[in-house]
Amino acid sequence: MFAFRRMIISLGLLFFAALPSHAEDAVRAKKPILTLSGAISQTNSDSGYEFDMAMLEQLPQYSFTTSTPWFPEPHKFSGPLMRDILTKVGAQGETLTAIALNDYKVSIPMDNSTRFNLIVATHKDDKRMSVREKGPLFVIYPFDSDSETQSQVYYDQSIWQLKAIHID
């Protein structure tokens, strides 16, 4: 009986959480560089939730230094955690489809954002990255500190020149 009642309460909470809310306080992006779409509960534009650089920099910042297959030397990467961005937009899904400026696409299991400190890097060695330098956004796993991520699967998921994320 008790278990049943508790389930109803949880279901109710879920229901509320699932309601899409066009939040009044949500700011519109001035010059959007990242768009989240799909199964999200928060939006700030017709195409979903758009972030400009300032909005991303306002989120809690996280940084680590790691070697990567793309640069000969280890570099310091910093930016918001993927899971913070997803929370921000109220993402409810299983898979993230990350899309690059050149329309390269890759699927990232949503779990990975909680299992690892996956970040959307806005800075490399404390400097913004231009498009030429694989910027402005670079999805990156903490390869050096988490050896599990040192494999092809995670290298492939580390997408650069990120422009959009679709949640299913």
Added chain:
Amino acid sequence: MQSNKRVTYWLILISAALLLVFTGVLYLQFHHSRLLSSTVQYSESNVSWNVFQLQSEALRFNNALYTAVLDPSSMDMDYLSLRYDLFYSRVDTVRQNPATEQLLEGTDYAPIFQRIDAFLRNNEGYFTQDSQQPLDQAVIESILKQLEPLQASLNDLSLASVHQSGIHAEHRASEVQRQIAISTGLIVFQLLLTLLFFYIVIRQIKQLQASREDLSQLANYDPLTSLPNRRLFLDRLGQEIRKAHRTKDRLALLFLDLDNFKDINDTLGHEVGDLLLQEAARRLGECVRESDTVARLGGDEFTIILSDLDDTEHVASISQAILKTLSDPFELDGREGFVSASIGITFYPDDANDVNALLKNADQAMYVAKEQGRNRFHYFTASMQQAAQTKMHLVNDLRNALANEEFQLYYHPIIELATGTVHKAEALLRWKHPLRGIIYPLEFIPIAEETGLIIDIGNWVFHEAARQTQRWRQQYQPAFQVSINTSPLQLRSETNSLEHWRRSLESVGLPGNAIAIEITESLLMDASFTKRLVAIHDMGIEVSLDDFGTGYSSMSYLKKFDIDYLKIHKSFVANLQQGASDLAICEAVLVMAQKLGIMVIAEGIETNEQQKLLQAMGCDFGQGYLFSHPVSAAAFEKLFEAHTLSVQVQDLG
């Protein structure tokens, strides 16, 4: 020991090699897994993708420029810059991949990229952040013109990179194959090393065991003769003494030393001496039973333990056999050698109780044998020595007894119990020794049997008895019969006693039935005796079974063999009285004999009561002091003369 050390080195070496190979295999396998999943491979496989991306980015840039040419009014400078930047970043991506140079070696990669760099340098100015002015038609067209050949080149490079990737994949596959082959080879090598390792270890263990056995062989056996050495001999003697103590048996210790062995060494050489020792050891072994111990104490000294002795006599014959076998010539490396030995003999428990005392006794006795002239044995105990000497003399004298006509037959009357008359007598051998006087068969027959003299003596007895019987038949009683004792040895197939007897009968002109031979029960056990029994009967000689009841006494034998008389041993007669078990036995024997048609002679009758009981039971004949002692032929003749027809019992005495 030297080889042991070498084996140890080998083992260490192989262990080290095993370790090395093992590590090598582990390293290689680790290396493989690294190789298969390393970033190097990742970068390499990405080169083609990167080139392809560069190519498509060039195409997109190209398309963006075309759109701008076709519709200059809606030209988006931001978008053109982004496409330019993306193209730019793609160029860097290709260049920054460490695998690019390697993979695209031998292609036009370097010149193409020089041209791309030139292109980027030339047009950088139009797409920088600050100059966001829309571009001239002419400028765009010029950029497009520059871009066109690059696109074609990039297409070629893309194709070449795909092609190279294939080759590299193949190359890598074969590299992996090679690594696998190497590590497989190493594993096989390691396996072989391991097998070799175990083989050596096992062989080493076996060798250790063998050398341990060798050591115990060395410790306990004499290397020259392979006989037990002093140490093992002392052990065994101790054991045998304890065993004899438990079973209350007697054992003999013989101490043997070769005579003048030094001369052999001196004349034929030490090596030949060794050969003689070996051969002597072999011969000694043949003189004793498996359970006896022959040991070499050292030098030319040997000891022999004889256990489970039934009688001390036996030891003398063994010693004699040893002296005889050693007296045979030795074939030594083509030369002939002669040797004799002196033997000392002592007995447990008669002479001593412990190992050392026994050994000392035997040694002493051997020394005496040497003193007395060598090539002989000597007992430790005086009485034993006395007996041995007596026997030795007896043997010598016995050899001469026949020639010196020292034998004589006595006759013991056999009385027909029903009538009290005498028609038979048993011939008994007496030896009139010139010094010792009369010696009874009990003392000298075993020696005669031992020496084989029994055959000649037996033949003489037969002939003498036949001669006497013939005389008495002619003079006194035509039906008189004499029975003669025989030794089983006389009736062996290889002796021709039967032939001899036939000739005796013929020469004295006597029918066979005038003689009965007394045989012992043991002969009936010998299956081949049946044939000779038939031959004996063919001559008419009658057969009497002596000492019935003391031996194997099987009634079934009686039925099988054709026996004429049966002599009940005097021990049964001695116990005859009403109600005694021996009475019942005698009665049973008599009933059975009657049924089989065998006549019965009771021996050792000493009292009237015995006579009456036997008579009452139907016993046919009797023999014993009640009637008469054995008497000489002359005395017997007096009986004939006194009562010409039949000798009356009462008159004898």
